[in-house]
Amino acid sequence: MKVAIGSDHAGLTLKKHITHILDELEIEWEDAGTDCEESCDYPDYGEKVAEAVSLGNVDRGILVCGTGIGMSIVANKFPGVRAALCSEDYSAKMSRLHNDANVLVLPGRMIEQATAREIVTTWFKTEFEGGRHQRRLDKIKAIESRLNK
Numbered sequence: 159m160k161v162a163i164g165s166d167h168a169g170l171t172l173k174k175h176i177t178h179i180l181d182e183l184e185i186e187w188e189d190a191g192t193d194c195e196e197s198c199d200y201p202d203y204g205e206k207v208a209e210a211v212s213l214g215n216v217d218r219g220i221l222v223c224g225t226g227i228g229m230s231i232v233a234n235k236f237p238g239v240r241a242a243l244c245s246e247d248y249s250a251k252m253s254r255l256h257n258d259a260n261v262l263v264l265p266g267r268m269i270e271q272a273t274a275r276e277i278v279t280t281w282f283k284t285e286f287e288g289g290r291h292q293r294r295l296d297k298i299k300a301i302e303s304r305l306n307k
């Protein structure tokens with residue numbers, strides 16, 4: 159399992175905390191930036207992580223911005239990316255069980271580090287259920303194919 163992680167300035171502190179959690183979970187990660195507090199544009203970092211997932215260069219992605227909304231909008235533009243914005247544990251669990259989410263988006267300005275720990279741990283420990291949910295993912299794939307023609 160290899161993960162790309164990225165944030166803007168508003169997500170930087172939480173991103174750093176999450177890299178420690180990934181180390182504890184023994185998950186390999188690479189940092190796509192940003193690496194400083196200076197104001198920057200979330201699409202630049204969302205693009206790097208989502209593209210790496212879309213191309214299969216990494217297995218999963220994690221993105222953090224202030225609300226998580228901007229990063230979600232960017233990430234879900236990329237074919238094959240299923241980005242889930244989660245601010246509590248239940249959404250994290252369901253995003254894996256039902257949606258096979260491959261990018262986790264977190265709102266850096268809205269959740270405590272302890273909540274982020276729960277979310278990240280659950281997200282990596284929960285497997286996709288398949289079955290009827292696979293049929294629904296196949297429909298998403300069909301929509302992507304139709305729109306890209």
Ligand code: RB5
Nearest residue numbers: 168223224225226227228
């Ligand atoms: C940055 O101020 C903020 O707009 C950004 O982090 C994010 O919340 C956008 O959706």
